[in-house]
Amino acid sequence: MSSLSLRSLVKRYDETEVVKSVSLEVAEGEFVSLLGPSGCGKTTILRMVAGLLAPTSGQILIGGEDVTRLPPNRRNLGLVFQSYALFPHLTVADNVAFGLRRLGVKGAELSGRVTEALARVRLGHLGDRYPRQLSGGQQQRVALARSIAPRPGILLFDEPLSNLDAQLREEMQIELKQLQAELGLTSIFVTHDQHEAMTLSDRICLMAGGVIQQIGTPEEVYLSPATGFVADFIGSPNKLSGTMRGARVDLGGGIALTSANDTLADGTPVRVTLRQEDVAIAPIADDAGAGAIEGTIRLRLFEGASVQFLVAVAEGVELLARVAQQDPRATLAPGDRVRLSVAPERVFVAPAGAAGA
Amino acid sequence: MSARRISGLWLIAPVTVLLVVGFLAPTAIMGMLSLRNYSGMSGIGDSWTLENYIGVITDPFYLTIIGRTLLLGVIVTALCLLLAFPLALFILRSGPKVQTASILLVIFPLLCNIVVRSFGWMVLLAPRGIINEALIGAGLIAHPLPLMYDLTGVTIGLVQIFLPFMVLLLIPALQNIPADVEAAALILKASRLRTFFTITLPLALPGILTGSILVFVLSISALVTPRMLGGPTYRVMATQIYEEFMTNLNWPGGAALAFVLTVIALALIWGANRIGNRLTRGISGGNS
Amino acid sequence: MMPRRNSVWIVLAAAAVLIFMNAPTVVVVLASFTKTTYLTVPPKGWTLHWFAEVLGDDGYLRAIGTSLWLACAATILSLIFGTMVSYALHHRMVPGREAILSLVMAPLVFPAVVIGVALLQFVSLMGLRGNTLILVLAHVLITLPYVVRSAMASLVGINPQIEEAAQVLGARSFTAFRLVTLPLLKPGLMAGCVFSFVTSLDNVPVTIFLLTPRQSTLPVKIYAAVDQGVDPSIAAASTLLIAGAAVALIIAQWRTSLTRFF
Numbered sequence: 008m009s010s011l012s013l014r015s016l017v018k019r020y021d022e023t024e025v026v027k028s029v030s031l032e033v034a035e036g037e038f039v040s041l042l043g044p045s046g047c048g049k050t051t052i053l054r055m056v057a058g059l060l061a062p063t064s065g066q067i068l069i070g071g072e073d074v075t076r077l078p079p080n081r082r083n084l085g086l087v088f089q090s091y092a093l094f095p096h097l098t099v100a101d102n103v104a105f106g107l108r109r110l111g112v113k114g115a116e117l118s119g120r121v122t123e124a125l126a127r128v129r130l131g132h133l134g135d136r137y138p139r140q141l142s143g144g145q146q147q148r149v150a151l152a153r154s155i156a157p158r159p160g161i162l163l164f165d166e167p168l169s170n171l172d173a174q175l176r177e178e179m180q181i182e183l184k185q186l187q188a189e190l191g192l193t194s195i196f197v198t199h200d201q202h203e204a205m206t207l208s209d210r211i212c213l214m215a216g217g218v219i220q221q222i223g224t225p226e227e228v229y230l231s232p233a234t235g236f237v238a239d240f241i242g243s244p245n246k247l248s249g250t251m252r253g254a255r256v257d258l259g260g261g262i263a264l265t266s267a268n269d270t271l272a273d274g275t276p277v278r279v280t281l282r283q284e285d286v287a288i289a290p291i292a293d294d295a296g297a298g299a300i301e302g303t304i305r306l307r308l309f310e311g312a313s314v315q316f317l318v319a320v321a322e323g324v325e326l327l328a329r330v331a332q333q334d335p336r337a338t339l340a341p342g343d344r345v346r347l348s349v350a351p352e353r354v355f356v357a358p359a360g361a362a363g364a
Numbered sequence: 365m366s367a368r369r370i371s372g373l374w375l376i377a378p379v380t381v382l383l384v385v386g387f388l389a390p391t392a393i394m395g396m397l398s399l400r401n402y403s404g405m406s407g408i409g410d411s412w413t414l415e416n417y418i419g420v421i422t423d424p425f426y427l428t429i430i431g432r433t434l435l436l437g438v439i440v441t442a443l444c445l446l447l448a449f450p451l452a453l454f455i456l457r458s459g460p461k462v463q464t465a466s467i468l469l470v471i472f473p474l475l476c477n478i479v480v481r482s483f484g485w486m487v488l489l490a491p492r493g494i495i496n497e498a499l500i501g502a503g504l505i506a507h508p509l510p511l512m513y514d515l516t517g518v519t520i521g522l523v524q525i526f527l528p529f530m531v532l533l534l535i536p537a538l539q540n541i542p543a544d545v546e547a548a549a550l551i552l553k554a555s556r557l558r559t560f561f562t563i564t565l566p567l568a569l570p571g572i573l574t575g576s577i578l579v580f581v582l583s584i585s586a587l588v589t590p591r592m593l594g595g596p597t598y599r600v601m602a603t604q605i606y607e608e609f610m611t612n613l614n615w616p617g618g619a620a621l622a623f624v625l626t627v628i629a630l631a632l633i634w635g636a637n638r639i640g641n642r643l644t645r646g647i648s649g650g651n652s
Numbered sequence: 653m654m655p656r657r658n659s660v661w662i663v664l665a666a667a668a669v670l671i672f673m674n675a676p677t678v679v680v681v682l683a684s685f686t687k688t689t690y691l692t693v694p695p696k697g698w699t700l701h702w703f704a705e706v707l708g709d710d711g712y713l714r715a716i717g718t719s720l721w722l723a724c725a726a727t728i729l730s731l732i733f734g735t736m737v738s739y740a741l742h743h744r745m746v747p748g749r750e751a752i753l754s755l756v757m758a759p760l761v762f763p764a765v766v767i768g769v770a771l772l773q774f775v776s777l778m779g780l781r782g783n784t785l786i787l788v789l790a791h792v793l794i795t796l797p798y799v800v801r802s803a804m805a806s807l808v809g810i811n812p813q814i815e816e817a818a819q820v821l822g823a824r825s826f827t828a829f830r831l832v833t834l835p836l837l838k839p840g841l842m843a844g845c846v847f848s849f850v851t852s853l854d855n856v857p858v859t860i861f862l863l864t865p866r867q868s869t870l871p872v873k874i875y876a877a878v879d880q881g882v883d884p885s886i887a888a889a890s891t892l893l894i895a896g897a898a899v900a901l902i903i904a905q906w907r908t909s910l911t912r913f914f
Contacts, residue, residue, distance in 0.1 A: 390773065469674060477854045483882075485676050
């Protein structure tokens with residue numbers, strides 16, 4: 008296993024800087040996700056790490072060795088593609104053997120390691136098949152086996168699960184996490200799916216516009232977003248605009264919330280982010296505590312595990328709130344008067360028009 | 365320069381050299397030569413002149429040849445279209461087995477040598493050839509029909525030679541016509557024939573145009589078939605160019621004629637591309 | 653397209669056109685077996701005499717030899733150079749993609765006789781008349797479009813990431829191409845290869861200007877022989893070329909089911 012460090016990595020195409028001086032340290036055995044919307048530069052970084060794209064400037068170190076100028080075949084990496092990129096003219100076993108053969112592995116050792124890699128992904132019985140004879144999930148597993156068979160220093164994933172349907176994706180997430188933990192693989196995982204990133208990662212590196220917005224554990228990124236962009240991107244947010252009035256945020260229509268953020272000057276126009284799951288909803292009879300806003304339920308959306316409410320709180324101001332399906336409040340109905348409240352530390356404010364969006 | 369760009373340049377290097385040495389440079393040199401005067405002694409004179417071009421476009425001898433070549437192109441193209449249409453429709457409407465068999469029968473002559481095919485026509489069309497002998501034998505005619513050494517023979521030969529191209533280009537053109545458009549016309553009680561002329565034909569127009577231009581350009585450039593079926597005296601542009609170079613040794617004059625032929629061919633292709641683009645845009649509603 | 657029944661008229665017309673298209677070749681093949689010294693169909697009696705005559709004639713044998721090695725050399729070079737240039741153009745590794753492609757394809761529509769005389773002039777000025785290499789290169793020039801067209805079409809169907817996958821797995825870029833892209837290109841290149849071979853084997857309008865009087869290829873030899881008088885040995889030589897075309901067609905249909913491309 009190897010560590011990875013990116014030092015002031017820049018990628019420029021003509022006039023556009025796709026990656027703007029990105030630095031990142033990944034420890035041995037660590038699982039780090041590069042998360043962000045499309046065009047944020049995450050795939051570009053992955054391709055530079057793999058050696059498929061040359062950086063404009065900056066350094067890439069694998070296990071402390073500078074590999075910036077090395078071709079992909081000399082970096083000892085594994086890469087799992089979104090399209091799987093299996094070799095269609097080779098059997099599953101030959102696909103897995105490809106990397107081993109390049110290392111000069113032969114004979115009994117070769118077949119042993121192919122069998123072992125296929126067993127790891129529970130495809131030991133399909134070695135003789137061709138990729139086109141397999142389902143999407145099986146193809147994905149072959150791609151995984153092919154990448155781990157040569158025992159790479161770092162395993163790279165380029166949105167590997169996004170071609171699978173929802174159920175299969177969850178299964179594969181668990182399998183992937185188990186495999187990574189067993190083998191202690193250093194992994195870089197590119198995704199635009201925040202749930203996938205949070206489920207799998209030791210740390211998340213959230214990117215936008217070619218810049219790292221925040222690096223932290225899933226908890227840190229979720230609970231204390233560093234920028235307005237992170238707050239907006241993670242969770243299912245209500246996005247509002249308002250103005251600072253002391254420690255409170257005026258949302259217009261006579262509605263105001265207390266925010267724990269007290270660094271912004273009075274009168275500053277701000278973007279306000281409230282996660283749906285942070286918006287506490289209660290029947291009007293209950294005492295919902297300080298800072299409560301009254302409103303009327305307009306819509307009730309049953310989602311299975313949870314129930315979502317659209318609540319009109321003032322002229323032109325509507326908030327989404329979400330409660331678990333087992334929660335007694337899940338039985339509230341459209342037309343009911345409710346009280347909404349948000350804990351001050353869950354009210355994220357950022358100056359309006361700030362970078363990162 | 366990136367490593368990728370450098371390997372790219374290596375990859376195109378052989379073909380680039382070949383194109384420059386084998387195509388661009390010879391054509392450019394010929395262009396210069398066509399502007400030299402013709403000297404009876406060495407063939408190529410020392411002074412610059414437009415004489416050769418003026419000769420080609422004013423001398424009745426050359427004008428007859430150019431006119432004949434263009435007329436031949438028009439007739440061959442029209443006949444190819446006329447014959448290719450029913451065959452293309454037949455192939456499209458047949459089951460897979462008949463389809464494969466007919467396409468093989470279309471491709472096979474394409475793979476057969478042009479000299480061999482022209483020779484086949486000589487055997488058939490000659491004054492004492494198979495067709496004339498058969499007709500005389502049957503008592504239908506007393507004297508052999510003149511089927512060769514004139515427009516008839518050259519036309520028959522060229523039509524047969526270029527027909528496969530037309531068929532193979534018409535098939536995709538007709539295939540692209542949505543079946544429901546034709547069906548809709550039929551449901552609206554348009555007759556089969558009317559549907560063909562108002563729906564099928566216009567929609568196939570871009571393909572027809574491509575095929576026609578190709579056949580026309582190939583016909584006016586053809587050397588072997590006109591020489592074999594037209595004989596030494598019935599000249600077209602390509603055979604005349606051959607004569608100028610190989611028999612008369614008037615290279616500047618031959619080069620000028622070659623350039624006139626090239627300009628006609630390239631201008632047609634260029635023009636057809638422009639019209640074709642407009643047609644395609646009109647049909648696909650500008651989403652291409 | 654909705655499968656619609658063919659009317660009797662279309663079937664008759666199509667059959668007539670197919671007969672017209674294949675008539676000259678059938679006539680030549682039949683005539684080559686005749687026992688008479690003149691050409692006649694149906695042949696009067698059956699003999700292989702004319703084939704023996706062709707295959708016993710030094711001039712014909714040399715011409716067949718020249719035709720075959722020329723077609724082989726031109727096809728092999730076309731395959732190599734054509735695949736290289738297609739790869740670079742497909743992956744947009746160099747600027748001027750459209751211009752290069754149009755130039756490569758130009759010999760398909762550029763009057764062949766013009767290419768022939770231009771090359772004749774060029775080699776005369778360079779003092780290279782009768783040079784075999786020039787002949788090969790001229791044939792590469794006219795066969796290249798077929799290879800490039802089929803290679804470009806095949807490359808479109810290949811996921812560019814599989815070559816990257818091979819590289820990341822430790823293959824140098826050429827190894828990745830050889831082990832992954834090339835096997836996938838093979839069926840498409842096969843069709844280009846057949847067309848390239850047949851085009852080279854058939855060519856007269858360019859070849860005839862580049863041969864010295866002592867050299868000949870089979871079609872040029874037949875072309876010249878016809879001028880000196882027609883006899884069944886010419887039909888026999890032609891039949892050999894027709895047989896070659898038939899073999900090429902069968903190989904192409906068998907290996908790549910050629911008819912799919914149309």
